[in-house]
Amino acid sequence: MPTTAPTATPALDHAAEAAERLLSPGHAAIVGLQWGDEGKGQTVDLLTPHFQAIARFNGGNNAGHSVHVGSEKFALHLLPSGITHPGVLCVIGNGVVVDPSPETGLLKEIQTLADRGITVDADKLQISNRAHVVMPYHRVEDGLYEALAKAGKSEITAGAIGTTGRGIGRAYADKAHRSTAIRMGDLLVPDRLHDQLRPILQIKNALLQALADLAGVDYTPFELDTLLAKAADWADALRPMIGDTTAALTDIELNKGRVLFEGANAALLDVDHGTYPYVTSSTTSALGAATGTGLAPRHLHNVLGVAKAYTSRVGGGPHPTELLDDTGEHIRTTGNEFGTTTGRPRRVGWLDLTAVKYSAQLNGCTALVLTGLSVLAGLPELKLAVAYEHDGQRLDTFPADAFVLEQATPIYQTLPGFPTGTGDATTFADLPDAAKAYVQAVEDFVGIPIKLVCVGPKRSQALPR
């Protein structure tokens, strides 16, 4: 099998250079190095023509990955960001939690693409039968924890974490719990599903009613027949796509095909290594690519970490470099920093290099992509956090304790700003010297080469370096 798919889109010709700089032979993972929304979708889209399969390995529709194709913008949540390309297999791996529904989940996303002329069928998309299902009661559970937080009944609940409300953490909790879990493969066996769901619903209705009572809100119990009918509809629509994706990816690998693992969320939201408990519930770093797809990391030779030239965060949790002033407002507006999934305004701030260096090392990054550079254009000076001060002590590394990070003050290095118009650059060489110096300062601190610099979300705004 050739290592380059035969269907490379002409509009992506310039991306061949990016691929040459970013990739050595073997599989690749693209992961976020901050708190999400670094622009992972853009790099996945750009590199897709060089892979036979694009596999999501974690998260669910808490993710929102924007892909710009010509004048069109696609917001993808569960579908891998290579989905607009012909001739590449998109995979939703076993590590993902899938809300299948046409109201809020995968079937809605598939229909949205169909309305825009992109057919998603079994040749295009395979969903792991081992992936867990986000059921409607998981979303309700997220909402109830939020209501509890609002009622002041709990310090650290979904409300304080500021979840996306998509039921993600609740579905992963049931996966670990086992006896209350449903997997995509279960949807295809109605009798078994009936026997699983009956006791699960008894438990869920009792628990959710108790949560609702505690929060002082109403709760309408889920009915078995209604839920089974919905599940039967999901199964009818998705049946040809649900299968053993571990076997499918293994076949691709055995035929010397290349797999691109698309990370959702980001390293600082990793359930083990992020700013716990202000994290999501999956392994968001490249460490999860293997468990989340079933492909051993033997051929994962490229780990591309995506960082934005500033920081954004949605939801609760520490954000030492957060800007609550006019500069922050400027960055939010210029960068269009509003959630792709929830529309929430993102909490923006200066680039935190200590955090990015930690994430890059955690992921084992072989190269970095720096996005959002043009958003900083026009600011008189730029700040980079190079350490923290906590309790009178200097911290040169990222603390494991989020509550320490919460009380930490950044120590900044200041660089000169650069003029507006950087978004129009068509090569890295075109950029003003001060913008190049900013990129160099990031590379020097993190110690990993920055091979792609994005001055906007379009394909043509990704500049190889």
Ligand code: GDP
């Ligand atoms: P993802 O979740 O990592 O795929 O990123 P999103 O698409 O959710 O969010 C990226 C955010 O960064 C959007 O708000 C963009 O407007 C903003 N942004 C600013 N500059 C750039 C850039 O150069 N490239 C990309 N891809 N996004 C940028």
Ligand code: IMO
């Ligand atoms: P992409 O892939 C930004 C955040 C939520 C919340 C926390 C837990 O687009 O970068 P959850 O619903 O997962 O239980 O919420 O994690 N979060 C993200 N923030 N981008 C994302 O994904 C995110 N996925 C989860 O805002 O703070």
Ligand code: MG
């Ligand atoms: Mg996003």
